[in-house]
Each structure stands twice: as structure tokens, then as C-alpha cells.
Amino acid sequence: MKNLALLTDLYEYSMANGFQHYLPQTRAVFDVFFRKVPDKGGLVVAAGLQQIVEQLQDFNFSADDLEYFRSLKLWDEDFLQFLANFKLECQISAVPEGMPVFPREPLITVSGPIAQAQLLETLILNIFNHQSLIATKSRRMTQAAQGKPIMEFGARRAQGPDSALYGTRAAVIGGASSTSDVLAAKKFHIPTAGTMAHSWIEAFPDELSAFRKWAALYPDNAALLVDTYDVLQSGVPHAIQVFQELQAQGHQPLGIRIDSGDIASLTQKSRALLDEAGLTSVKITISNALDENIITSLLQQQAPIDNFGIGEKLITSSSAPVLSGVYKLAAIEQNGQLIPKIKVSNDLAKLTIPGPKKVYRLYYEHTQEAFADVIALADEDLIHSERITVVNSNPLQLQKPVVLTNFVAQPLLHPLDFSQKHPVPTDVFAIQRTSQRWLDELPIETKRLTNPDIYPVYMTEALNKLQKDLIAH
Ligand SMILES: Nc1ncnc2c1ncn2[C@@H]1O[C@H](COP(=O)(O)OP(=O)(O)OP(=O)(O)O)[C@@H](O)[C@H]1O
Ligand SMILES: O=P(O)(O)OC[C@H]1O[C@H](OP(=O)(O)OP(=O)(O)O)[C@H](O)[C@@H]1O
Numbered sequence: 134m135k136n137l138a139l140l141t142d143l144y145e146y147s148m149a150n151g152f153q154h155y156l157p158q159t160r161a162v163f164d165v166f167f168r169k170v171p172d173k174g175g176l177v178v179a180a181g182l183q184q185i186v187e188q189l190q191d192f193n194f195s196a197d198d199l200e201y202f203r204s205l206k207l208w209d210e211d212f213l214q215f216l217a218n219f220k221l222e223c224q225i226s227a228v229p230e231g232m233p234v235f236p237r238e239p240l241i242t243v244s245g246p247i248a249q250a251q252l253l254e255t256l257i258l259n260i261f262n263h264q265s266l267i268a269t270k271s272r273r274m275t276q277a278a279q280g281k282p283i284m285e286f287g288a289r290r291a292q293g294p295d296s297a298l299y300g301t302r303a304a305v306i307g308g309a310s311s312t313s314d315v316l317a318a319k320k321f322h323i324p325t326a327g328t329m330a331h332s333w334i335e336a337f338p339d340e341l342s343a344f345r346k347w348a349a350l351y352p353d354n355a356a357l358l359v360d361t362y363d364v365l366q367s368g369v370p371h372a373i374q375v376f377q378e379l380q381a382q383g384h385q386p387l388g389i390r391i392d393s394g395d396i397a398s399l400t401q402k403s404r405a406l407l408d409e410a411g412l413t414s415v416k417i418t419i420s421n422a423l424d425e426n427i428i429t430s431l432l433q434q435q436a437p438i439d440n441f442g443i444g445e446k447l448i449t450s451s452s453a454p455v456l457s458g459v460y461k462l463a464a465i466e467q468n469g470q471l472i473p474k475i476k477v478s479n480d481l482a483k484l485t486i487p488g489p490k491k492v493y494r495l496y497y498e499h500t501q502e503a504f505a506d507v508i509a510l511a512d513e514d515l516i517h518s519e520r521i522t523v524v525n526s527n528p529l530q531l532q533k534p535v536v537l538t539n540f541v542a543q544p545l546l547h548p549l550d551f552s553q554k555h556p557v558p559t560d561v562f563a564i565q566r567t568s569q570r571w572l573d574e575l576p577i578e579t580k581r582l583t584n585p586d587i588y589p590v591y592m593t594e595a596l597n598k599l600q601k602d603l604i605a606h
């Protein structure tokens with residue numbers, strides 16, 4: 134793993150240098166949260182924590198890094214010594230990967246010496262924003278696919294190697310089943326998947342001999358690409374011929390892939406041809422710039438699709454290419470006490486929620502149904518409360534008090550124990566399954582792909598009072 138301590142905006146170092154001068158060892162609390170869900174969706178699937186943890190476990194500066202810093206002539210030797218001796222002293226709490234999360238709630242909190250905590254901003258956001266974005270997109274596509282597997286095919290179209298590698302991991306957290314990206318498959322223990330490219334068919338004198346050569350090499354997992362010349366006139370008939378030859382030799386033919394044309398009509402007609410030939414177990418995979426809308430439409434058209442191969446629109450989240458997670462100061466120590474801080478912007482949407490906080494998911498008693506999240510002050514205990522008064526946490530909406538009773542509150546943020554080798558779960562399919570369980574707990578209307586209901590994210594009355602008091606002063 135590369136140490137990415139320098140993958141940070143210059144100003145973080147400039148501030149850290151200043152904090153070492155003026156506020157050495159002063160404790161501060163920062164929150165990571167986002168304000169808007171991509172694609173006008175109802176929720177984001179949190180991802181990236183494993184890579185964040187790995188980076189923080191190895192956050193240090195080499196002699197070469199320090200030489201480079203020295204050459205910039207921006208900071209003094211004391212600061213370079215501080216970097217040379219850097220040992221993470223921050224406490225970090227975070228929502229687990231795969232957790233469905235909502236705007237404004239703290240998802241990662243970093244508490245520690247301000248110079249250290251400030252230095253982590255850019256890298257934490259870079260990883261969290263990227264992986265959560267792709268996990269969220271993958272969740273949308275998985276939901277649209279209604280249980281049919283999604284194969285991640287995006288490496289060639291991802292924005293560079295890291296986006297392919299970690300984007301694939303995030304795509305699995307969001308629901309993808311396999312990947313064509315061998316590096317991601319090896320690194321994250323994801324099943325590999327793949328068919329063939331048009332070049333294979335073009336490289337041989339004709340389609341039939343290209344299929345036969347492939348079948349001879351891979352008799353038990355031959356997936357033939359049938360759209361190089363003509364799907365119905367040539368590709369599928371040739372595939373049927375080769376599959377019947379394979380069957381005669383005792384093999385079980387795998388499938389075909391269609392990558393162009395009217396997918397609904399081509400899959401229907403191909404399915405009919407395969408079935409007529411007795412090849413009912415041959416699977417149909419489709420690809421070609423698929424997204425959640427096309428998948429929904431194809432399934433509405435009753436297209437008999439078994440697998441979706443999805444590249445560019447998943448790995449780049451091209452319809453919504455940014456998750457704008459931010460890292461904001463919530464509190465800073467003065468005379469041994471944490472003083473809540475707020476950013477009051479001209480833009481009301483950018484108002485921050487001050488102070489050290491906790492987040493709870495509230496469930497109806499005796500059910501596994503979640504009905505709201507509540508942001509509370511760190512010293513408010515909702516687990517043992519029977520009745521709380523809350524207001525909408527969105528400053529752009531009416532903040533009328535609401536009384537909540539008969540709930541069970543579960544904290545969402547969990548402290549990371551850096552004394553362990555693996556402070557967070559690393560099995561991506563276990564994370565995917567847990568994520569699905571958490572999604573199952575949410576109201577169905579909040580999970581619609583279009584115009585979802587807004588899942589309530591409240592703040593406690595006490596937190597709202599603190600916010601108002603700080604705005605007033
Ligand atoms: N029946 C269908 N309903 C909805 N969308 C479809 C249907 N068939 C194909 N599509 C989608 O429409 C888009 C355009 O398909 P089309 O075959 O015209 O693609 P193309 O990119 O021009 O083809 P090619 O890959 O051959 O260049 C693709 O994203 C494809 O997935
Ligand atoms: O469309 P995506 O969702 O990104 O899926 C992956 C695409 O990658 C391959 O295309 P290739 O690079 O061979 O180019 P093509 O557009 O000519 O098919 C494959 O045939 C898919 O079309």
C-alpha cells in the first residue's frame with residue numbers, strides 16, 4: 134500500500150504549521166458529512182473506511198518527503214520535526230462501511246490535536262467521497278437489477294488505476310457480484326468475471342471458427358459474444374451450434390453476451406432461439422452503457438436477462454460524478470474544555486451543526502424498522518431516553534419541535550480501535566450483506582430510485598438550541 138500522507142492540499146500543511154505555533158496540542162473535533170445525495174436519491178451508502186484506516190495506520194513522512202518540504206521554504210524546522218515525529222494521536226469514530234446514511238449527519242468524527250486532525254481532511258474526504266459515491270451508484274443499479282447479478286466491467290473507463298481498483302471494491306459493497314478487474318479481484322477477494330471482446334471474433338476467419346476455438350479452450354465456461362456481425366442471423370445460431378457440440382462432448386455451455394442494438398428485442402429473440410435448441414440453461418449477459426434507468430426499462434420490457442455487465446456509468450458515476458462530503462470543525466479546546474464552533478455562512482444550506490456529537494438511528498420498538506436518525510450532543514444519551522424532542526436538522530426546512538417516544542436508539546458512530554490490526558471489517562461481501570440488512574430496515578418509500586421520500590434526520594432540541602445560540606453570538 135502506498136503511503137498517501139502527501140495527498141493533501143497545501144493549505145492543510147500551512148494551517149497545521151500555524152496551529153503548531155499558536156495552538157500546540159490543542160484538541161479539536163472535526164465532522165465528515167455531506168449535504169446532498171447524488172442522483173436525487175434518498176440515501177448514500179458509506180464506503181472507504183478500510184482504506185482510510187490503512188492510510189491512518191501508516192500516516193508518516195519519509196526523509197525524502199521532509200527534504201521536499203524543506204525545499205518549499207514555507208515552514209520552519211520545528212514543523213518539519215513535528216512531521217518527522219508524526220504519530221497519530223486522534224480518536225476517530227465512524228459509521229461502518231455499507232451503512233445507508235443521510236445528509237448532515239456526522240459520518241466520521243476526528244478528535245485530537247488540531248494540527249494533526251486538520252492534516253487528515255483532504256485524504257479522508259478523497260477516499261470517503263469516492264468510494265461512497267460508487268457504492269451508492271452500485272446500490273441504485275443493484276436495486277434496479279432486482280436480484281440479477283451485476284458484473285463490474287469498468288476498469289478501462291475509470292478515471293485512472295485507483296478509481297478502477299477502489300471503485301470496484303465500492304461497487305461490490307453497493308451490490309455488484311463480480312468484476313473483470315483482476316487486480317481488484319485479487320486484492321479484495323472478489324470473484325472474477327468475463328466473456329470475450331470483439332477482437333477475438335474478428336481475429337479469426339469467421340465467427341463460427343472463433344467460437345469453436347474459444348469453446349475448445351474453455352469448454353465449461355464459454356460465454357460467447359454474439360453481436361460482432363448479426364446477433365440473430367449469425368451470432369446466436371453459431372453459438373447454438375458450438376454449444377450443441379460442447380454438450381455432445383459432455384460439457385455444460387455457459388452463455389452469450391449481447392453488447393449493442395435493441396437489447397429487449399434481441400434478448401427475447403435470442404432466448405427463444407436458445408430455448409428452441411434445448412439450451413434453456415444458457416445465460417444471457419448484456420452490456421452497453423447500462424445504468425439504473427436502462428436496467429429498469431429493460432426489465433419492464435420483460436427482457437430475459439440473466440446478468441448485467443456494467444462499466445463506465447458505474448465506475449465513474451457519470452450521471453452524478455461528485456459526492457460533496459465535507460470536513461468541518463465542530464469544537465476546539467479552550468482552558469481544558471471543548472468549545473463548540475459553528476460556520477455561519479451566507480448560504481443557509483452551509484450552516485454547520487456545532488459541538489461534539491453522536492448520531493442515532495431510531496427504530497420502532499419491537500421491530501427492525503428504522504424511522505428516523507437523530508443527531509445529538511455527545512453527552513446526550515438517547516439509548517436510555519424514552520421521550521425526546523427534536524427538530525428537523527435541515528436549516529432550509531421548517532424546524533418545528535417533534536416529540537418522539539416508543540423507540541429504540543442505536544448509535545451509528547463507532548470508535549476505531551487502532552491497537553487492532555484490522556479495526557474495521559475487511560470482507561467486502563460480508564459488508565455487502567450487512568449493508569443489505571441495514572437497507573431492509575429503512576422505509577421503502579425512502580429507497581425509491583426516483584423522487585424518494587426524505588428520510589427524517591433530526592437534531593435534538595438541546596443541539597438546536599446550541600446552534601441557535603451560536604448563530605446569535
Ligand atoms: N430496449 C432498450 N430499452 C432501453 N434502452 C436500451 C434498449 N436497448 C438498448 N438500450 C440502451 O440504449 C443505449 C444505446 O443503444 P445503441 O445500441 O444505440 O448503442 P450504441 O452505443 O449506439 O451501440 P454500439 O455499442 O453498437 O455503438 C445503450 O445504453 C443501450 O444499453
Ligand atoms: O459500456 P460499459 O458499461 O462501459 O461496459 C463495458 C463495455 O466495455 C466493452 O466495450 P469496448 O471497450 O469493447 O467498446 P465498445 O463500446 O466498442 O463495445 C464492452 O463491450 C462494453 O460495451
Ligand SMILES: O=C(O)c1cccnc1
Pocket residue numbers: 286287313326327328329330390420442444
Ligand atoms: O469480459 C467482458 O465481457 C468485458 C470486460 C470488460 C469490459 N467489457 C466486457
